[in-house]
């Protein structure tokens with residue numbers, strides 16, 4: 021594999037970019053040569069910190085940097101199609117943060133670009149790269165999954181630390197689009213596609229106001245293409261940051277505790293209680309996802325990207341159906357092709 025230093029670009033240099041920048045520095049063998057942000061403060065901060073050229077326009081970044089090996093896009097969810105269009109025109113692979121888009125129409129447009137041009141677009145669903153997830157899948161093997169029960173809690177709404185746009189449903193899609201998508205994507209990765217959802221949203225702890233138009237908690241019932249059923253509960257009004265996925269079959273019950281534990285039993289009563297190493301000290305849990313993206317850039321083999329855009333767009337379809345269900349009060353079918 022080539023050992024040349026990869027030339028990278030970053031689009032959107034806010035909160036999550038900081039974690040990716042740390043991981044990139046720890047992995048090594050790469051240089052962020054250009055950053056693009058509409059915020060003067062963030063652009064200046066990161067171009068100075070990384071010795072990178074600063075751009076305020078996405079198209080200008082790609083036009084001005086013809087030698088980019090890859091781009092990492094960490095913009096809000098409404099800014100995806102512009103990045104992919106500009107990158108595909110030049111054959112530059114992109115890792116875009118989740119969610120894959122804000123609207124299904126944008127995701128469908130990106131899928132058409134991918135199908136037409138062969139553009140390489142991965143989505144930042146980092147849980148797919150966890151050793152604990154690989155182990156869970158290995159323990160289940162080809163045994164049928166009968167039921168899935170997942171949950172995810174954090175104080176996202178109660179400690180009010182996120183940029184304001186996260187709390188406006190029309191801009192972020194709420195915790196369903198922003199965070200439940202991680203879990204639904206992982207549930208899909210483990211148990212297959214979800215075909216129908218019914219979601220109830222509540223605001224018992226943080227009432228809606230003009231600056232807070234999202235639900236603070238939701239409960240979802242889901243049906244899978246395999247015939248399995250499941251539930252997911254999610255809250256941004258809980259003091260602990262935790263996530264669990266329990267998968268139940270005829271002779272096993274396994275719980276994945278995010279990030280790194282698998283416990284329960286297999287073969288009717290063989291106990292499982294395993295913990296997996298975390299990312300290197302000081303790095304974030306996106307480390308393995310980034311390492312895989314850089315390896316793909318080097319080898320030009322993108323088969324190890326675990327969340328290619330077309331597949332990820334079905335996770336988007338799932339959570340958009342959940343948000344539609346909250347609005348209509350009815351079960352919603354999840355489109356299986358985006």
Ligand SMILES: NC(=O)c1ccc[n+]([C@@H]2O[C@H](COP(=O)([O-])OP(=O)(O)OC[C@H]3O[C@@H](n4cnc5c(N)ncnc54)[C@H](O)[C@@H]3O)[C@@H](O)[C@H]2O)c1
Nearest residue numbers: 032033034035036057058059062094095097117118119183
């Ligand atoms: N995978 C994860 O664990 C994880 C964690 C946090 C956030 N995210 C995702 O990352 C994305 C960014 O989140 P964040 O918390 O960093 O948000 P943020 O608001 O802190 O940062 C977004 C940045 O994008 C810039 N931006 C907006 N429009 C732009 C445009 N047209 N061109 C260039 N720059 C533009 C903003 O100025 C800002 O600096 C979101 O989609 C979010 O869901 C993922």
